[in-house]
Amino acid sequence: MTLVSDPTAPRLAIAGATGAVGRTLIELIASRGLRHRGVRLAASARSAGRVVDVDGRATVVEDLEHTDFSDVDIAFFSAGTSVSLQWARKAAAQGALVIDNTNAFRMDPDTPLVVPQVNAGVLTGRPASGIIANPNCSTIPLVRLLSAVQERWGIRQVVVSTYQAASGQGEHGITELREGSELALRDPGAELPAERFTAPLAFNVVPFIDKLLDSGFTLEEQKMLQESRKILGLPHLDVTTTCVRVPVVNSHSEAVWVEAAAPVDRTELVARLAALPEVTVHDRDVPGRFPTPLTAGNPDHVHVGRVRVAPHNPRGFWLWLVADNLRIGAALNAVQIAENVLERGLL
Incomplete structure:
Protein backbone atom coordinates (compact mmCIF):
# COMPACT_ATOMS: atom_id res chain seq x y z
CA MET A 1 0.00 0.00 0.00
CA ASN A 136 3.23 15.21 -26.35
CA CYS A 137 2.98 11.43 -26.42
CA SER A 138 5.17 11.14 -29.54
CA THR A 139 7.72 13.72 -28.44
CA ILE A 140 8.62 11.96 -25.17
CA PRO A 141 10.13 8.72 -26.57
CA LEU A 142 11.77 10.62 -29.43
CA VAL A 143 13.71 13.09 -27.27
CA ARG A 144 14.78 10.34 -24.90
CA LEU A 145 16.74 8.85 -27.80
CA LEU A 146 17.82 12.11 -29.44
CA SER A 147 19.42 13.34 -26.23
CA ALA A 148 22.07 10.60 -26.45
CA VAL A 149 22.73 11.36 -30.12
CA GLN A 150 23.08 15.08 -29.51
CA GLU A 151 25.47 14.51 -26.63
CA ARG A 152 27.80 12.29 -28.69
CA TRP A 153 27.55 13.45 -32.30
CA GLY A 154 25.33 16.51 -32.45
CA ILE A 155 22.21 16.67 -34.64
CA ARG A 156 21.74 18.47 -37.96
CA GLN A 157 18.26 17.25 -38.89
CA VAL A 158 15.50 14.90 -37.75
CA VAL A 159 12.70 13.58 -39.98
CA VAL A 160 9.91 11.62 -38.30
CA SER A 161 6.84 9.73 -39.47
CA THR A 162 4.57 8.69 -36.62
CA TYR A 163 2.13 5.79 -36.52
CA GLN A 164 -0.19 6.79 -33.68
CA ALA A 165 -2.71 4.51 -31.99
CA ALA A 166 -6.40 5.14 -31.40
CA SER A 167 -5.79 5.49 -27.66
CA GLY A 168 -4.28 8.89 -28.42
CA GLN A 169 -7.93 9.96 -28.53
CA GLY A 170 -8.67 8.25 -25.23
CA GLU A 171 -11.41 5.74 -24.54
CA HIS A 172 -13.65 7.29 -27.19
CA GLY A 173 -10.96 6.75 -29.82
CA ILE A 174 -10.49 3.12 -28.84
CA THR A 175 -14.24 2.54 -28.88
CA GLU A 176 -14.62 4.15 -32.31
CA LEU A 177 -11.86 1.97 -33.77
CA ARG A 178 -13.35 -1.22 -32.34
CA GLU A 179 -16.90 -0.42 -33.35
CA GLY A 180 -15.81 0.68 -36.81
CA SER A 181 -13.78 -2.50 -37.30
CA GLU A 182 -16.69 -4.70 -36.25
CA LEU A 183 -19.04 -2.80 -38.56
CA ALA A 184 -16.64 -3.05 -41.51
CA LEU A 185 -16.31 -6.80 -41.04
CA ARG A 186 -20.09 -7.24 -40.93
CA ASP A 187 -20.83 -4.87 -43.80
CA PRO A 188 -17.87 -3.83 -46.02
CA GLY A 189 -20.00 -1.15 -47.66
CA ALA A 190 -21.18 0.50 -44.45
CA GLU A 191 -20.40 4.12 -43.60
CA LEU A 192 -17.86 3.90 -40.80
CA PRO A 193 -17.76 6.25 -37.78
CA ALA A 194 -15.36 9.21 -37.89
CA GLU A 195 -16.22 11.35 -34.88
CA ARG A 196 -12.86 11.20 -33.07
CA PHE A 197 -10.71 11.11 -36.18
CA THR A 198 -10.69 13.14 -39.40
CA ALA A 199 -11.51 10.02 -41.43
CA PRO A 200 -12.68 6.51 -40.47
CA LEU A 201 -9.79 4.74 -38.75
CA ALA A 202 -10.94 1.13 -39.05
CA PHE A 203 -8.79 -0.67 -41.68
CA ASN A 204 -7.35 2.70 -42.64
CA VAL A 205 -4.48 5.13 -42.04
CA VAL A 206 -5.14 8.83 -41.55
CA PRO A 207 -2.24 11.26 -42.20
CA PHE A 208 -3.86 14.12 -40.31
CA ILE A 209 -3.88 14.59 -36.50
CA ASP A 210 -5.21 17.70 -34.75
CA LYS A 211 -6.03 20.94 -36.56
CA LEU A 212 -4.48 22.26 -39.78
CA LEU A 213 -2.17 25.26 -39.45
CA ASP A 214 -1.46 27.99 -42.00
CA SER A 215 1.93 26.35 -42.65
CA GLY A 216 0.20 23.25 -44.03
CA PHE A 217 1.42 21.20 -41.08
CA THR A 218 -0.93 20.03 -38.36
CA LEU A 219 -0.76 21.14 -34.74
CA GLU A 220 0.42 17.64 -33.76
CA GLU A 221 3.36 18.01 -36.14
CA GLN A 222 4.18 21.48 -34.85
CA LYS A 223 4.10 20.22 -31.27
CA MET A 224 6.86 17.72 -31.99
CA LEU A 225 9.09 20.46 -33.43
CA GLN A 226 8.51 23.05 -30.70
CA GLU A 227 8.58 20.60 -27.80
CA SER A 228 11.75 18.82 -28.95
CA ARG A 229 13.53 22.17 -29.18
CA LYS A 230 12.43 23.21 -25.70
CA ILE A 231 13.19 19.91 -23.95
CA LEU A 232 16.61 19.45 -25.57
CA GLY A 233 17.51 23.13 -25.18
CA LEU A 234 18.16 23.42 -28.93
CA PRO A 235 16.06 26.38 -30.16
CA HIS A 236 17.10 25.91 -33.80
CA LEU A 237 16.85 22.11 -33.99
CA ASP A 238 15.57 21.05 -37.43
CA VAL A 239 12.71 18.57 -36.88
CA THR A 240 10.06 17.87 -39.50
CA THR A 241 7.25 15.39 -39.01
CA THR A 242 4.29 13.68 -40.65
CA CYS A 243 1.86 12.45 -37.98
CA VAL A 244 -0.34 9.52 -39.00
CA ARG A 245 -3.14 7.76 -37.11
CA VAL A 246 -3.20 3.98 -37.62
CA PRO A 247 -5.76 1.30 -36.65
CA VAL A 248 -3.86 0.14 -33.55
CA VAL A 249 -5.53 0.19 -30.13
CA ASN A 250 -2.52 1.34 -28.09
CA SER A 251 1.18 2.21 -28.46
CA HIS A 252 2.61 4.74 -30.89
CA SER A 253 5.39 3.90 -33.34
CA GLU A 254 7.81 6.20 -35.16
CA ALA A 255 10.18 5.89 -38.10
CA VAL A 256 13.02 8.34 -37.40
CA TRP A 257 15.76 9.63 -39.71
CA VAL A 258 18.56 11.50 -37.97
CA GLU A 259 21.41 13.29 -39.70
CA ALA A 260 24.15 13.86 -37.15
CA ALA A 261 26.88 16.48 -37.26
CA ALA A 262 29.59 13.80 -37.45
CA PRO A 263 29.85 10.25 -38.81
CA VAL A 264 28.05 7.65 -36.69
CA ASP A 265 29.26 4.14 -35.93
CA ARG A 266 26.31 1.73 -35.67
CA THR A 267 27.87 -0.39 -32.93
CA GLU A 268 28.50 2.64 -30.77
CA LEU A 269 25.05 4.07 -31.54
CA VAL A 270 23.32 0.86 -30.50
CA ALA A 271 25.41 0.64 -27.33
CA ARG A 272 24.60 4.23 -26.37
CA LEU A 273 20.86 3.77 -26.96
CA ALA A 274 20.84 0.48 -25.06
CA ALA A 275 22.59 2.15 -22.11
CA LEU A 276 19.81 4.71 -21.71
CA PRO A 277 17.45 4.11 -18.78
CA GLU A 278 14.30 2.17 -19.64
CA VAL A 279 15.26 1.67 -23.31
CA THR A 280 15.34 -1.74 -25.02
CA VAL A 281 17.20 -2.08 -28.34
CA HIS A 282 15.78 -5.14 -30.06
CA ASP A 283 18.40 -5.47 -32.78
CA ARG A 284 21.41 -5.01 -30.53
CA ASP A 285 22.55 -8.59 -31.18
CA VAL A 286 20.45 -9.50 -34.24
CA PRO A 287 20.41 -6.68 -36.84
CA GLY A 288 16.96 -6.12 -38.30
CA ARG A 289 14.99 -7.30 -35.27
CA PHE A 290 12.19 -4.90 -34.43
CA PRO A 291 9.45 -4.23 -31.86
CA THR A 292 5.77 -3.79 -32.68
CA PRO A 293 2.87 -2.48 -30.60
CA LEU A 294 1.72 -6.08 -30.05
CA THR A 295 5.10 -7.66 -29.29
CA ALA A 296 7.34 -4.92 -27.84
CA GLY A 297 7.31 -6.14 -24.25
CA ASN A 298 7.79 -4.01 -21.14
CA PRO A 299 5.25 -1.15 -21.47
CA ASP A 300 7.48 1.13 -19.39
CA HIS A 301 10.36 0.97 -21.88
CA VAL A 302 11.02 2.76 -25.16
CA HIS A 303 11.56 -0.04 -27.68
CA VAL A 304 13.98 0.46 -30.59
CA GLY A 305 14.81 -1.59 -33.67
CA ARG A 306 15.85 -1.41 -37.34
CA VAL A 307 18.88 0.72 -36.45
CA ARG A 308 20.59 1.45 -39.81
CA VAL A 309 23.43 3.82 -40.65
CA ALA A 310 23.04 4.91 -44.28
CA PRO A 311 25.86 3.54 -46.50
CA HIS A 312 25.73 6.64 -48.71
CA ASN A 313 25.77 9.07 -45.76
CA PRO A 314 27.68 7.93 -42.65
CA ARG A 315 26.26 10.86 -40.67
CA GLY A 316 22.70 9.62 -41.24
CA PHE A 317 20.82 6.77 -39.66
CA TRP A 318 17.31 5.36 -39.36
CA LEU A 319 15.64 3.76 -36.38
CA TRP A 320 12.20 2.48 -35.49
CA LEU A 321 10.70 3.05 -32.05
CA VAL A 322 7.59 1.84 -30.24
CA ALA A 323 6.28 3.24 -26.94
CA ASP A 324 3.09 2.80 -24.93
CA ASN A 325 1.51 6.23 -25.35
CA LEU A 326 -0.77 5.92 -22.31
CA ARG A 327 2.20 5.15 -20.06
CA ILE A 328 5.49 6.51 -21.45
CA GLY A 329 3.69 9.12 -23.53
Whole structure:
Protein backbone atom coordinates (compact mmCIF):
# COMPACT_ATOMS: atom_id res chain seq x y z
CA MET A 1 0.00 0.00 0.00
CA THR A 2 1.22 3.51 -0.75
CA LEU A 3 -1.22 5.38 1.51
CA VAL A 4 0.78 6.57 4.51
CA SER A 5 0.35 8.87 7.49
CA ASP A 6 3.76 10.49 7.03
CA PRO A 7 3.09 14.26 6.99
CA THR A 8 5.85 14.73 4.42
CA ALA A 9 4.04 12.53 1.88
CA PRO A 10 2.04 14.47 -0.72
CA ARG A 11 -1.71 14.69 -1.06
CA LEU A 12 -2.62 13.89 -4.66
CA ALA A 13 -5.47 14.69 -7.03
CA ILE A 14 -6.22 13.48 -10.55
CA ALA A 15 -8.39 15.62 -12.84
CA GLY A 16 -9.71 13.45 -15.64
CA ALA A 17 -9.60 10.38 -13.43
CA THR A 18 -12.12 8.33 -15.42
CA GLY A 19 -10.32 8.67 -18.76
CA ALA A 20 -7.72 6.34 -20.24
CA VAL A 21 -4.75 8.33 -18.96
CA GLY A 22 -6.42 9.00 -15.59
CA ARG A 23 -6.97 5.31 -14.99
CA THR A 24 -3.37 4.61 -15.99
CA LEU A 25 -2.20 7.23 -13.48
CA ILE A 26 -4.16 5.47 -10.72
CA GLU A 27 -2.57 2.14 -11.68
CA LEU A 28 0.96 3.58 -11.77
CA ILE A 29 0.66 5.38 -8.43
CA ALA A 30 0.00 1.99 -6.88
CA SER A 31 2.42 -0.14 -8.90
CA ARG A 32 5.36 2.28 -8.50
CA GLY A 33 4.70 2.73 -4.78
CA LEU A 34 4.29 6.50 -4.90
CA ARG A 35 3.75 7.28 -1.21
CA HIS A 36 0.88 9.67 -0.54
CA ARG A 37 -1.57 10.78 2.13
CA GLY A 38 -4.57 10.35 -0.13
CA VAL A 39 -5.74 10.55 -3.73
CA ARG A 40 -8.74 12.63 -4.75
CA LEU A 41 -10.38 11.99 -8.08
CA ALA A 42 -12.15 14.59 -10.21
CA ALA A 43 -13.84 14.55 -13.60
CA SER A 44 -16.68 16.14 -15.51
CA ALA A 45 -20.17 16.35 -14.04
CA ARG A 46 -21.30 13.32 -16.06
CA SER A 47 -18.65 11.16 -14.36
CA ALA A 48 -19.05 12.61 -10.87
CA GLY A 49 -20.33 10.11 -8.33
CA ARG A 50 -18.67 7.10 -9.93
CA VAL A 51 -16.73 4.90 -7.55
CA VAL A 52 -13.18 3.98 -8.59
CA ASP A 53 -10.75 1.61 -6.89
CA VAL A 54 -7.58 3.43 -5.84
CA ASP A 55 -4.95 1.11 -4.42
CA GLY A 56 -7.64 -1.15 -2.95
CA ARG A 57 -9.86 1.65 -1.64
CA ALA A 58 -13.20 2.75 -3.08
CA THR A 59 -12.97 6.44 -4.03
CA VAL A 60 -15.84 8.62 -5.23
CA VAL A 61 -15.14 10.84 -8.23
CA GLU A 62 -15.81 14.53 -7.58
CA ASP A 63 -17.19 17.10 -9.99
CA LEU A 64 -14.13 19.07 -11.09
CA GLU A 65 -16.16 22.27 -11.14
CA HIS A 66 -16.55 22.04 -7.37
CA THR A 67 -13.14 20.61 -6.46
CA ASP A 68 -11.10 22.57 -3.93
CA PHE A 69 -7.34 22.10 -4.46
CA SER A 70 -6.28 23.95 -1.32
CA ASP A 71 -5.59 20.65 0.44
CA VAL A 72 -3.76 19.10 -2.55
CA ASP A 73 0.03 19.05 -3.00
CA ILE A 74 0.28 17.57 -6.50
CA ALA A 75 -2.56 17.65 -9.02
CA PHE A 76 -2.33 15.64 -12.23
CA PHE A 77 -4.44 17.14 -15.02
CA SER A 78 -5.40 14.89 -17.92
CA ALA A 79 -8.89 15.94 -18.94
CA GLY A 80 -8.08 17.78 -22.17
CA THR A 81 -6.60 21.13 -23.13
CA SER A 82 -9.78 23.13 -22.68
CA VAL A 83 -10.26 21.78 -19.14
CA SER A 84 -6.67 22.55 -18.22
CA LEU A 85 -6.97 26.08 -19.57
CA GLN A 86 -10.01 26.60 -17.37
CA TRP A 87 -8.91 24.90 -14.15
CA ALA A 88 -5.15 24.26 -13.95
CA ARG A 89 -4.13 27.81 -13.04
CA LYS A 90 -6.92 27.93 -10.46
CA ALA A 91 -5.62 24.71 -8.89
CA ALA A 92 -2.09 26.13 -8.86
CA ALA A 93 -3.33 29.37 -7.30
CA GLN A 94 -4.94 27.30 -4.52
CA GLY A 95 -1.54 25.78 -3.74
CA ALA A 96 -1.33 22.58 -5.78
CA LEU A 97 1.67 21.89 -7.99
CA VAL A 98 0.00 20.96 -11.28
CA ILE A 99 1.48 18.36 -13.63
CA ASP A 100 -0.44 18.94 -16.83
CA ASN A 101 -0.75 16.35 -19.59
CA THR A 102 -2.19 18.65 -22.27
CA ASN A 103 -0.97 21.20 -24.80
CA ALA A 104 -2.24 24.09 -22.68
CA PHE A 105 1.04 25.27 -21.13
CA ARG A 106 3.86 23.42 -22.88
CA MET A 107 5.26 26.49 -24.61
CA ASP A 108 4.60 28.86 -21.71
CA PRO A 109 8.00 30.35 -20.72
CA ASP A 110 7.05 30.14 -17.03
CA THR A 111 6.20 26.43 -17.31
CA PRO A 112 8.96 23.81 -17.57
CA LEU A 113 8.37 21.05 -20.14
CA VAL A 114 9.92 17.95 -18.64
CA VAL A 115 11.04 14.49 -19.62
CA PRO A 116 12.86 13.37 -16.45
CA GLN A 117 15.39 11.16 -18.27
CA VAL A 118 16.40 14.15 -20.42
CA ASN A 119 16.01 17.48 -18.62
CA ALA A 120 15.06 16.90 -14.99
CA GLY A 121 17.69 19.50 -14.18
CA VAL A 122 15.23 22.29 -15.05
CA LEU A 123 13.32 21.36 -11.89
CA THR A 124 15.20 23.63 -9.53
CA GLY A 125 12.21 25.07 -7.67
CA ARG A 126 8.49 25.58 -7.88
CA PRO A 127 7.74 27.01 -11.36
CA ALA A 128 6.48 30.57 -11.56
CA SER A 129 3.28 29.27 -13.13
CA GLY A 130 2.81 26.54 -10.50
CA ILE A 131 2.58 24.11 -13.43
CA ILE A 132 4.92 21.52 -14.95
CA ALA A 133 3.96 20.43 -18.47
CA ASN A 134 4.01 16.86 -19.72
CA PRO A 135 5.08 16.71 -23.40
CA ASN A 136 3.23 15.21 -26.35
CA CYS A 137 2.98 11.43 -26.42
CA SER A 138 5.17 11.14 -29.54
CA THR A 139 7.72 13.72 -28.44
CA ILE A 140 8.62 11.96 -25.17
CA PRO A 141 10.13 8.72 -26.57
CA LEU A 142 11.77 10.62 -29.43
CA VAL A 143 13.71 13.09 -27.27
CA ARG A 144 14.78 10.34 -24.90
CA LEU A 145 16.74 8.85 -27.80
CA LEU A 146 17.82 12.11 -29.44
CA SER A 147 19.42 13.34 -26.23
CA ALA A 148 22.07 10.60 -26.45
CA VAL A 149 22.73 11.36 -30.12
CA GLN A 150 23.08 15.08 -29.51
CA GLU A 151 25.47 14.51 -26.63
CA ARG A 152 27.80 12.29 -28.69
CA TRP A 153 27.55 13.45 -32.30
CA GLY A 154 25.33 16.51 -32.45
CA ILE A 155 22.21 16.67 -34.64
CA ARG A 156 21.74 18.47 -37.96
CA GLN A 157 18.26 17.25 -38.89
CA VAL A 158 15.50 14.90 -37.75
CA VAL A 159 12.70 13.58 -39.98
CA VAL A 160 9.91 11.62 -38.30
CA SER A 161 6.84 9.73 -39.47
CA THR A 162 4.57 8.69 -36.62
CA TYR A 163 2.13 5.79 -36.52
CA GLN A 164 -0.19 6.79 -33.68
CA ALA A 165 -2.71 4.51 -31.99
CA ALA A 166 -6.40 5.14 -31.40
CA SER A 167 -5.79 5.49 -27.66
CA GLY A 168 -4.28 8.89 -28.42
CA GLN A 169 -7.93 9.96 -28.53
CA GLY A 170 -8.67 8.25 -25.23
CA GLU A 171 -11.41 5.74 -24.54
CA HIS A 172 -13.65 7.29 -27.19
CA GLY A 173 -10.96 6.75 -29.82
CA ILE A 174 -10.49 3.12 -28.84
CA THR A 175 -14.24 2.54 -28.88
CA GLU A 176 -14.62 4.15 -32.31
CA LEU A 177 -11.86 1.97 -33.77
CA ARG A 178 -13.35 -1.22 -32.34
CA GLU A 179 -16.90 -0.42 -33.35
CA GLY A 180 -15.81 0.68 -36.81
CA SER A 181 -13.78 -2.50 -37.30
CA GLU A 182 -16.69 -4.70 -36.25
CA LEU A 183 -19.04 -2.80 -38.56
CA ALA A 184 -16.64 -3.05 -41.51
CA LEU A 185 -16.31 -6.80 -41.04
CA ARG A 186 -20.09 -7.24 -40.93
CA ASP A 187 -20.83 -4.87 -43.80
CA PRO A 188 -17.87 -3.83 -46.02
CA GLY A 189 -20.00 -1.15 -47.66
CA ALA A 190 -21.18 0.50 -44.45
CA GLU A 191 -20.40 4.12 -43.60
CA LEU A 192 -17.86 3.90 -40.80
CA PRO A 193 -17.76 6.25 -37.78
CA ALA A 194 -15.36 9.21 -37.89
CA GLU A 195 -16.22 11.35 -34.88
CA ARG A 196 -12.86 11.20 -33.07
CA PHE A 197 -10.71 11.11 -36.18
CA THR A 198 -10.69 13.14 -39.40
CA ALA A 199 -11.51 10.02 -41.43
CA PRO A 200 -12.68 6.51 -40.47
CA LEU A 201 -9.79 4.74 -38.75
CA ALA A 202 -10.94 1.13 -39.05
CA PHE A 203 -8.79 -0.67 -41.68
CA ASN A 204 -7.35 2.70 -42.64
CA VAL A 205 -4.48 5.13 -42.04
CA VAL A 206 -5.14 8.83 -41.55
CA PRO A 207 -2.24 11.26 -42.20
CA PHE A 208 -3.86 14.12 -40.31
CA ILE A 209 -3.88 14.59 -36.50
CA ASP A 210 -5.21 17.70 -34.75
CA LYS A 211 -6.03 20.94 -36.56
CA LEU A 212 -4.48 22.26 -39.78
CA LEU A 213 -2.17 25.26 -39.45
CA ASP A 214 -1.46 27.99 -42.00
CA SER A 215 1.93 26.35 -42.65
CA GLY A 216 0.20 23.25 -44.03
CA PHE A 217 1.42 21.20 -41.08
CA THR A 218 -0.93 20.03 -38.36
CA LEU A 219 -0.76 21.14 -34.74
CA GLU A 220 0.42 17.64 -33.76
CA GLU A 221 3.36 18.01 -36.14
CA GLN A 222 4.18 21.48 -34.85
CA LYS A 223 4.10 20.22 -31.27
CA MET A 224 6.86 17.72 -31.99
CA LEU A 225 9.09 20.46 -33.43
CA GLN A 226 8.51 23.05 -30.70
CA GLU A 227 8.58 20.60 -27.80
CA SER A 228 11.75 18.82 -28.95
CA ARG A 229 13.53 22.17 -29.18
CA LYS A 230 12.43 23.21 -25.70
CA ILE A 231 13.19 19.91 -23.95
CA LEU A 232 16.61 19.45 -25.57
CA GLY A 233 17.51 23.13 -25.18
CA LEU A 234 18.16 23.42 -28.93
CA PRO A 235 16.06 26.38 -30.16
CA HIS A 236 17.10 25.91 -33.80
CA LEU A 237 16.85 22.11 -33.99
CA ASP A 238 15.57 21.05 -37.43
CA VAL A 239 12.71 18.57 -36.88
CA THR A 240 10.06 17.87 -39.50
CA THR A 241 7.25 15.39 -39.01
CA THR A 242 4.29 13.68 -40.65
CA CYS A 243 1.86 12.45 -37.98
CA VAL A 244 -0.34 9.52 -39.00
CA ARG A 245 -3.14 7.76 -37.11
CA VAL A 246 -3.20 3.98 -37.62
CA PRO A 247 -5.76 1.30 -36.65
CA VAL A 248 -3.86 0.14 -33.55
CA VAL A 249 -5.53 0.19 -30.13
CA ASN A 250 -2.52 1.34 -28.09
CA SER A 251 1.18 2.21 -28.46
CA HIS A 252 2.61 4.74 -30.89
CA SER A 253 5.39 3.90 -33.34
CA GLU A 254 7.81 6.20 -35.16
CA ALA A 255 10.18 5.89 -38.10
CA VAL A 256 13.02 8.34 -37.40
CA TRP A 257 15.76 9.63 -39.71
CA VAL A 258 18.56 11.50 -37.97
CA GLU A 259 21.41 13.29 -39.70
CA ALA A 260 24.15 13.86 -37.15
CA ALA A 261 26.88 16.48 -37.26
CA ALA A 262 29.59 13.80 -37.45
CA PRO A 263 29.85 10.25 -38.81
CA VAL A 264 28.05 7.65 -36.69
CA ASP A 265 29.26 4.14 -35.93
CA ARG A 266 26.31 1.73 -35.67
CA THR A 267 27.87 -0.39 -32.93
CA GLU A 268 28.50 2.64 -30.77
CA LEU A 269 25.05 4.07 -31.54
CA VAL A 270 23.32 0.86 -30.50
CA ALA A 271 25.41 0.64 -27.33
CA ARG A 272 24.60 4.23 -26.37
CA LEU A 273 20.86 3.77 -26.96
CA ALA A 274 20.84 0.48 -25.06
CA ALA A 275 22.59 2.15 -22.11
CA LEU A 276 19.81 4.71 -21.71
CA PRO A 277 17.45 4.11 -18.78
CA GLU A 278 14.30 2.17 -19.64
CA VAL A 279 15.26 1.67 -23.31
CA THR A 280 15.34 -1.74 -25.02
CA VAL A 281 17.20 -2.08 -28.34
CA HIS A 282 15.78 -5.14 -30.06
CA ASP A 283 18.40 -5.47 -32.78
CA ARG A 284 21.41 -5.01 -30.53
CA ASP A 285 22.55 -8.59 -31.18
CA VAL A 286 20.45 -9.50 -34.24
CA PRO A 287 20.41 -6.68 -36.84
CA GLY A 288 16.96 -6.12 -38.30
CA ARG A 289 14.99 -7.30 -35.27
CA PHE A 290 12.19 -4.90 -34.43
CA PRO A 291 9.45 -4.23 -31.86
CA THR A 292 5.77 -3.79 -32.68
CA PRO A 293 2.87 -2.48 -30.60
CA LEU A 294 1.72 -6.08 -30.05
CA THR A 295 5.10 -7.66 -29.29
CA ALA A 296 7.34 -4.92 -27.84
CA GLY A 297 7.31 -6.14 -24.25
CA ASN A 298 7.79 -4.01 -21.14
CA PRO A 299 5.25 -1.15 -21.47
CA ASP A 300 7.48 1.13 -19.39
CA HIS A 301 10.36 0.97 -21.88
CA VAL A 302 11.02 2.76 -25.16
CA HIS A 303 11.56 -0.04 -27.68
CA VAL A 304 13.98 0.46 -30.59
CA GLY A 305 14.81 -1.59 -33.67
CA ARG A 306 15.85 -1.41 -37.34
CA VAL A 307 18.88 0.72 -36.45
CA ARG A 308 20.59 1.45 -39.81
CA VAL A 309 23.43 3.82 -40.65
CA ALA A 310 23.04 4.91 -44.28
CA PRO A 311 25.86 3.54 -46.50
CA HIS A 312 25.73 6.64 -48.71
CA ASN A 313 25.77 9.07 -45.76
CA PRO A 314 27.68 7.93 -42.65
CA ARG A 315 26.26 10.86 -40.67
CA GLY A 316 22.70 9.62 -41.24
CA PHE A 317 20.82 6.77 -39.66
CA TRP A 318 17.31 5.36 -39.36
CA LEU A 319 15.64 3.76 -36.38
CA TRP A 320 12.20 2.48 -35.49
CA LEU A 321 10.70 3.05 -32.05
CA VAL A 322 7.59 1.84 -30.24
CA ALA A 323 6.28 3.24 -26.94
CA ASP A 324 3.09 2.80 -24.93
CA ASN A 325 1.51 6.23 -25.35
CA LEU A 326 -0.77 5.92 -22.31
CA ARG A 327 2.20 5.15 -20.06
CA ILE A 328 5.49 6.51 -21.45
CA GLY A 329 3.69 9.12 -23.53
CA ALA A 330 1.48 10.36 -20.71
CA ALA A 331 0.88 8.85 -17.27
CA LEU A 332 4.31 7.33 -16.58
CA ASN A 333 6.15 10.50 -17.55
CA ALA A 334 3.81 12.48 -15.27
CA VAL A 335 4.42 10.14 -12.32
CA GLN A 336 8.16 10.26 -12.93
CA ILE A 337 7.96 14.07 -12.86
CA ALA A 338 6.21 13.81 -9.49
CA GLU A 339 8.89 11.41 -8.23
CA ASN A 340 11.58 13.88 -9.25
CA VAL A 341 9.76 16.75 -7.56
CA LEU A 342 9.61 14.76 -4.34
CA GLU A 343 13.25 13.61 -4.56
CA ARG A 344 14.36 17.23 -4.99
CA GLY A 345 12.16 18.48 -2.14
CA LEU A 346 10.40 21.01 -4.34
CA LEU A 347 6.95 20.94 -2.72
